[in-house]
Amino acid sequence: MKTKILFLAAVALAAVAAPTLAAAQSASVASVAWEAPRKGDFLLTGRITDVFSQADDAIVTAAGADSGLKVDVGDSIMPTLGFTYFLTDHLAVEAILGTTRHEIRAQGGSTDVAVHETWVLPPVVTLQYRPLTQGRVSPYVGAGVNYMLFYDGKDRNSFKVDLEDGFGYALQAGADIGVQGRWSVNLDVKKVWFNTEASVNDGALKSSVDLDPWVASVGVSRKF
Template identity: 30%
Template sequence: MTTSLHTLTACALCLASAQAVAADPSPWTLRTGPANVGFSTRADVRVNGNLVPGANAAASSSTTLGLELSYDIDDRLTARFLAGIPPRTTLTGKGSLASAGQLGKVTYAPAVASLTYKLMTDGPVRPYVGAGINYTIVTQNRDGFISDLDTRSAWGSVLQAGVEIPLDPLWSISVDARKIFLKTKATGVLPAMGGAAARADVRLNPLVVFVSVGRRF
């Protein structure tokens, strides 16, 4: 009799615990998946302080593994922080700078903090929009046509939109895009021009597309 009572009590506690988890899920979610970074680049290039007419630069797209930690403030508001393995982009001369070819390579670590608003709290697909800030840390510069390349870390603003698709109370998949408005400076010297000083004011304005699998914990 005592054993049966203990068994029933244990079952009741397990059921109550399961109901509590279902009724009050964790506000924390960890998401991971591929993040593609594509740039919309425009540059004002100066050599020895003089603007080079028609000179421009392009930055190659890159894909890395992204990791996002999010916290549900309430049913609609979510605070998010996205980072990832630092990818590398190749800078290439365009316009009147096209003959220079590869200007250099930059390894960078973008970090995005944002606040999103869920437009729908129920249903199989739950869209959201948001805004935030970005800090892109340049971890390494590699010379190309430009020697002593120095690309600065920089802050930027962020607009975000995406959808979350719950699979069960713990698991979900998400797809979102974050447009970052980012401007930086790059400096170096041009050995092909007798060591002339080069400087570029660069608008990168990357679009980060993040496809992820998430789990509450």
């Protein structure tokens, strides 16, 4: 939790500081001022991304009885890449690539035990709308789809856990804030909706888990 708070604080600080930095750069390097992307432009964005789920779904027995336990999914902070191509001055397509590792715990009463660790490959593709074509700030909203692929899972404490891959959907909001030349600071938040079926110990226990993670990022973009 402390890590998540620190990360979100860094995103907020970047949001406040970036326009000031952009203005300072504009005054001193006017000849290479940043311009909002237009049709045919391409942005490559490197980000530091925090993926955090607030899943707390019930774990039940094979017969559907409540076990008294709930699912807890740990946060993960990892580098990610974004690839954005401008179809028009106002519409762009972005593909987000990265992988994160999460610890899954069973919690309830006096029980708090790790049952599984897994890597997740959650590529997201969104269609963005960007209302502004001038100035140093290019805000956007977007919507799209994602696919959750769980791999390299490791069971913990004598539990055996199977997770189901599948499709979800996402909403997105963010902005590129020009610094100078082709470079900008990127702030981005996504909400992903995804449900997975978890089977524990060959179905002796199970859970329908709404992962529904928030994905908050801060990064640097280069325009091509």
